[in-house]
Amino acid sequence: MMLFTAVASLLLAGSTWAQSTPAGFTPAVNQTLDVYYGTTFITPGLMVKKSATQRAPTIGVTNVTLTGKYLLAMIGSGDAKKRRTVLHALLQDYTPSGQTQNGTSVLTTRATTPSSYFGPAPPAENPLHPHNYVFLLHEQPANFAVPAAHRSAVQSRFDIDWPKFITDAGLKAPLYANYLRVQSGDNTKMFQA
Numbered sequence: 001m002m003l004f005t006a007v008a009s010l011l012l013a014g015s016t017w018a019q020s021t022p023a024g025f026t027p028a029v030n031q032t033l034d035v036y037y038g039t040t041f042i043t044p045g046l047m048v049k050k051s052a053t054q055r056a057p058t059i060g061v062t063n064v065t066l067t068g069k070y071l072l073a074m075i076g077s078g079d080a081k082k083r084r085t086v087l088h089a090l091l092q093d094y095t096p097s098g099q100t101q102n103g104t105s106v107l108t109t110r111a112t113t114p115s116s117y118f119g120p121a122p123p124a125e126n127p128l129h130p131h132n133y134v135f136l137l138h139e140q141p142a143n144f145a146v147p148a149a150h151r152s153a154v155q156s157r158f159d160i161d162w163p164k165f166i167t168d169a170g171l172k173a174p175l176y177a178n179y180l181r182v183q184s185g186d187n188t189k190m191f192q193a
């Protein structure tokens with residue numbers, strides 16, 4: 001029992017140090033954003049089916065009372081250097097909804113801009129290769145706008161340089177992050193015709 005308790009507290013302590021962003025991803029974040037696709041709770045790095053991710057997730061935080069507005073970015077990044085980043089969402093005006101899900105204080109937005117949610121769709125590859133999809137939650141500054149230098153990347157969704165975006169848009173470091181993985185060429189469909 002003592003040993004079990006010691007191991008359990010080590011595991012708990014370990015989880016608070018764990019990185020919420022993939023190894024090598026910049027910016028690195030330690031605090032985990034709660035992300036749910038339906039009832040599926042995403043722990044950082046969880047491998048999920050493409051079909052489970054085609055509608056925008058529910059997001060929020062645990063044990064923290066947030067106020068103000070937040071900006072969510074979702075960035076797809078292959079592990080190989082040649083892969084381009086893909087902006088899967090950039091959604092502004094998240095605010096605390098007052099609702100909870102599984103202890104999570106849920107944040108919601110009505111905004112579909114600057115870039116609406118677009119679910120993971122990793123290309124087929126040989127050998128198979130999981131792609132990372134990283135969520136970053138930032139405080140949203142007053143009068144937030146996409147900086148001119150990033151408008152074409154936000155519009156095309158290709159090659160977003162998030163560290164540079166942070167600087168140019170006057171954002172602080174992200175508060176929370178999380179990521180999931182989808183296997184290359186996963187073309188599972190939610191509904192069979």
Ligand SMILES: *[C@@H]1O[C@H](CO)[C@@H](O)[C@H](O)[C@H]1NC(C)=O
Nearest residue numbers: 017018019027028029030031
């Ligand atoms: C995350 O936590 C580790 C261990 O406490 C620390 O070394 C690292 O600097 C932290 N990283 C960030 C981005 O806060």
Ligand SMILES: *[C@@H]1O[C@H](CO)[C@@H](O)[C@H](O)[C@H]1NC(C)=O
Nearest residue numbers: 036039040041062101102103
């Ligand atoms: C509820 O949240 C905990 C972490 O706080 C997680 O381990 C668990 O899987 C979640 N359960 C559901 C049903 O979302």
Ligand SMILES: *[C@@H]1O[C@H](CO)[C@@H](O)[C@H](O)[C@H]1NC(C)=O
Nearest residue numbers: 012016032061062063064103
């Ligand atoms: C939230 O706080 C409770 C009570 O202090 C604690 O047991 C729990 O582990 C915390 N959950 C998270 C995800 O930090």
